[in-house]
Amino acid sequence: MILPWFGGSAAVWTTCMLFFQAVLLFGYLYAYGAVRLLKPKAQSAVHVLLLFASVLLLPIVPGTGWKPTGTEDPSLRILLLLLATVGLPYFTLSATSPLLQAWYARTHEGAVPYRLFALSNAGSMLGLLSYPVLVEPYFAVQRQAAGWSAAFLVFCLLCGAAAVLCAGKGKEDAAPQAIPQGGEDMEKPVTGTMLLWTALAACASALLLAVTNHLTQNVAAIPFLWVLPLTLYLLSFILCFSVEGRYRRIFYLPLLAAALGGMCHLLSPGYETAGLVLLIPVYAGGLFVACMVCHGELAALKPHPRHLTAFYLMISLGGATGGIFVGLVAPYGFRGYYELPAGIAACAVLATVVLYRLPSSAAHWARWRGALLLAAAAGTLALFAALGWQVRRDARGARVMERNFYGGLRVSDSGNPDSESAIRTLVHGTIYHGRQFLSPSMRRRPTAYYGPSSGIGLALRSLAGKKPRRVGVIGLGAGTIAAYGKRGDRYRFYEINPLVIRFADTEFSFLRDTEAEVEVVPGDARLSMETEPRQDFDLLAVDAFSGDSIPVHLLTREAFGVYFRHLKDRGVLAVHVSNKYLDLKPVVRLAALSMGKEAVTVETEDDPANAWYGSTWILISGGRALFDFPPLKEAGKPLAARENVGLWTDEYSNLFRILK
Structure with a gap:
């Protein structure tokens, strides 16, 4: 709906993702505070009021007054536009998932609420995949907005009913029974564990946006390449949180080494114009493996349901941190598209940290732990060296290279400067946007x-x-x-x-x-x-x-x-x-x-x-x-x-x- 107003660049998608990750964080913060500070009946009453207020903002159609009027950077305008239109409804949606899980855990002793987290991600993936196939081809934008608003109204009615029903059930101080693998300890998680939750979520989020940026800027901005990375990201959440044992280090960590090495290799010279048959499997597969490792380790670290909302709060904080890095820091702090190399390196470092802090209980794993740590550290250093070489190579080959909201531009010269064939080229991603002979006799x-x-x-x-x-x-x-x-x-x-x-x-x-x-x-x-x-x-x-x-x-x-x-x-x-x-x-x-x-x-x-x-x-x-x-x-x-x-x-x- 707003993409055409801001030039149709991939950065609009990234900025929107950043907005939704940030609002998700505030939604989870509200849920955490409500569960910690309010009694069940008060939680339900506040959330019902929030649902009612969200309905008052429907439909979610931005006015034409939000269209850009000049050449200023549109990031802030996009964020404010989204806040004014879909901000409160999405805040309500984001807060509902952890609240419902907390209410479910309180009213059903021995319940495993984390499967509801997997179910909510499955719903997100279903909506993501169905939109370009079942919605966009058949419904105009205004009808889509009206349909979404109607569906949201139904959601509010059902959620309000659930809130009222849950308010009168369960003991206020009751704690559900422990869940297996990482959920036995009812004590408050230590700071180090909470930081690791955040780091794992941030790494997966940053890689999601970095891979999406790389594919859409340097391969092709086709809709499939916008949908595919997010689908794989959500799928990894579903697999890791639905059933215990879907993630196993002995299988995924070797795959991670191959995936990070493969993506790093494709960033080297000679692959700029490689075909989609090679690029999509390597980047998409690498993203999926990295997300499986990050989210698998998150699932292994999940706390007792008593601390469920704190766990989700740290995950959303990590997601927002990754989004801020790719959506705001990288475009204005980097001259080129270096967030993907940075994400690859960060993932390698994080895998090494996880190996060091969280050794497997399997005896054979403990036996080889030292060698594996050494190999992981060596591989991480090799990745840093390769990625550093890429940054230096880009800088050497460019006459000037800069980046802003609309993408990265690079100007380079080729040919003998004293010959008539010497030429200057303007490149955006891998696409040439202009050339000029440098010879005075040919430059016109x-x-x-x-x-x-x-x-x-x-x-x-x-x-x-x-x-x-x-x-x-x-x-x-x-x-x-x-x-x-x-x-x-x-x-x-x-x-x-x-x-x-x-x-x-x-x-x-x-x-x-x-x-x-x-x-x-x-x-x-x-x-x-x-x-x-x-x-x-x-x-x-x-x-x-x-x-x-x-x-x-x-x-x-x-x-x-x-x-x-x-x-x-x-x-x-x-x-x-x-x-x-x-x-x-x-x-x-x-x-x-x-x-x-x-x-x-x-x-x-x-x-x-x-x-x-x-x-x-x-x-x-x-x-x-x-x-x-x-x-x-x-x-x-x-x-x-x-x-x-x-x-x-x-x-x-x-x-x-x-x-x-």
Whole structure:
């Protein structure tokens, strides 16, 4: 619902995860305080009031006033937006799980409430997996919000009834019988144990977000790669807390060594463009094994149910700590994506600590404990050395490298500086966003996806007779398109990422070298165009991908309506749809048809000699002048329909159906 407002970057997902982890912490803190300080009837009364207050905030639909208005970092706005809309309902949900388990343990002597924790995670996983398959494809966003609100109302009624029933049952000071394996001791857990609870939860949480960031930024921002890591994270909770014995050190610790080593190896040079067949199993499998170790050790350390809420409080504190590290510390403290290497190293250290502090009761394990500790320590040191080498390598190979909310950018030079082939490249993740020859005689040449035979090149050439030309470009990159500018032309770029604007100005010279008048509008392109006067563009290019991620809000029917409002009657809309994993052509075709326009696609191959990349552009217009242009007649091809793809709107989109 809010993803389109903030540029569609993976950091929106990470910031949302951070919010929910933080609210989960406060929910567990409330549950802990209620159980510790209030009598059963008071606990029930307070929670019923909380349920009632949450219902008053329905439905959970943010107002348009929360849309960003400038180029400020959107993290705080996202957190405040979520707090104002879903904050209290989610706080109530998060507090309910530990409270119900505490009430269940109090009213049922000998009960094992931790299985309810596994059950709640199973429900979370069911909702996560069902959303992209059963909800998103068939229901618009507003209906989804209404449906969720109705379901939450039913939950409040059932939970309120349970609270009232539990208030009159059980002895106020009764303690359930001990549970096996780690639950025999009814004494308050020591500080060291509580810190270990927090550290294990923080490590799993940080790895979850770090792996998700790495996959979506450096592999592909496809929905499957957002859902898969969280599914595996929840599955490890379910397996470790549902039945005793699902986690065994003798099996999972050797797997952990292999998993951490495998992920570390894939971070080395040569694997940046490896296929999904290799990357997904290694990273997803490594995350699952690491989470099984962290959550398995947590399950082995679980206290007597009398201390259940304190246990959950420390777990949520760890989860929030991991989220803060990846969501806030890493983007502003690291120049590159180093949270995954840091998470891998932390997991290795934690495994060594666990081996040292918590030796197994098995005799053969105790016999080999010293050797295993030595091996674990040596492996940990080797991991640190390898990861440190990676950080130094990245720094050496980059002319400049910085990172912000929207991702990491890297500028590097290649080739002999004194030769005409020397070139400078702008990279986001593993995707090239612009190139420029360094030679004064060649630096004004258009490169990358914007060569003269590319779709955008043909479109601009078809307008050669129009003087002056007004050109709009959504997505600045290195500013390469400005190379086509002639005296009297006006080029207007829209760019959401302040780092891109700075790099285009300081590291590349396309904007300075062009003969055209150039202006750069900071902020989200669609939001800017919705509020500014009509621009009367002869051509508008949409080229706003971050890495391989797709800004869905720029490809909807409503977005195309905004574009054509700013185009002249016979103006041209050029949409860059090159993507390794998603077929965007049917989406753009339907959007063009909804506007009553014609469209053709232009595909080109790599041309290393000219520094041109293969590209796919779709050119759309309501006039025949574009399609009668001879070079385009030869290069342009009609767009084929795809039956299972529907028209994208602000209320509906489905990335699964356009997977290649």
